[in-house]
Amino acid sequence: MTVRRRWKASKDPLYRGDARDCVRVPNPRADDSIVRHIMYFEGPGRETPYLSTSETYESADQFSDGAIWQTLVRVAGREGVGHIGRAELLTLMKGNGKGKAKWPSAFEVMQARRYVEQWAEHLLDFREVADSAQVVKKIFSKS
């Protein structure tokens, strides 16, 4: 394992493990609970307004179904995609959570928080995006 320097939103990429051909398209109007998203309760085919990404290629690789994709926070931001960084997620997920990370089970909030730390997770937020399919194509490239 290499010791990495601190990740910087201004220049470091966010990686996402996904299908070989494309990145999954989020649904901006789906339930926007962050804990529900991270804990993956509904399983395959679930609707979510977020895309999970990681600071590290290694973590993204665990979730790959054929390819690792990457983007930059500023590239995503230009298309109206919000960024909820790892540090912000960790701050939101204490006790029963705050804001969009508010959740009835504190235990599930804590498990989600552990995953955010272990996977160095960041969320890309598509809630304000009109055409998420087009935007996903535009902001991600294969790593």
Added chain:
Amino acid sequence: MKLQSCNNCWFNGLQYGVLGLSVGYCSRHRKILNAPGETTCGWQLRKDLTLGRAVEVAELHQRHYAVEFVARIVDGMPRERDTSHNERDIQLLGRDPVAGVVLDHGELGATVESLAQLKAMPGSRAELAMLSLARGYVSHCVSRKGNWTSGLHLYWWSRQRLGDIPEIEVEDLHTMGAIQLSRQIDLTSWSLMMFRLTFIEDMIVHARQQGDPLGNISSLTEQAALALSTFNVHRLSVWLKTKAIPQLDARLPRGRYMAMARELQSQRERAEAR
């Protein structure tokens, strides 16, 4: 770790997150799992969730995956190379002491016996295997109208080590992930301690459903998560010793445990004599 994968399932006692061997073993399908992070099946019950939530999520999961075979998460289809029950592979896996016991679990009626063997073995991997298979064993017994006390000894063993900080060695981890080793070990220790508490909580839920006073304890996993805002295993250990164990011992002290254990033993002897 994909959360819906075999890695995160009760029936795979050889792995949980980064802890464990590089291959898994499904005690339900009785197959070696060569790609446990990529596979699943309709029986999957998540280790990282409490009993009620794990069952709820499993019902949704079963709509997507067949119970009959281990499949790829991505398309629900089986791949021959993902599993093995080849005799040579089983023999090789069985050279690992923990895996050797896990392979025997459920064979020739050896369920509690194998769990007792795992309890006696040192190391975090043995404890992981015991807890994981214990969750499946007790739930199976209760679902067949059995008594919650089918897991009485498993409960007591877990209660006895509830506040201990597991000793996790580098060789216990099958992958490192993307964080520093010391932090990975802390988070893995925390997960295993909470996994103990989750099993204890399963037992509380089963006891509650059958009217036992142990069931009067409110969710310990919730209490822990509300009391502790960081993954500091020393603080978790103190909390378990000072807050959780007293609640457990107030409902099921050693004397009551011994009396119940003696009664179970008498029942067993009477049944065998018949």
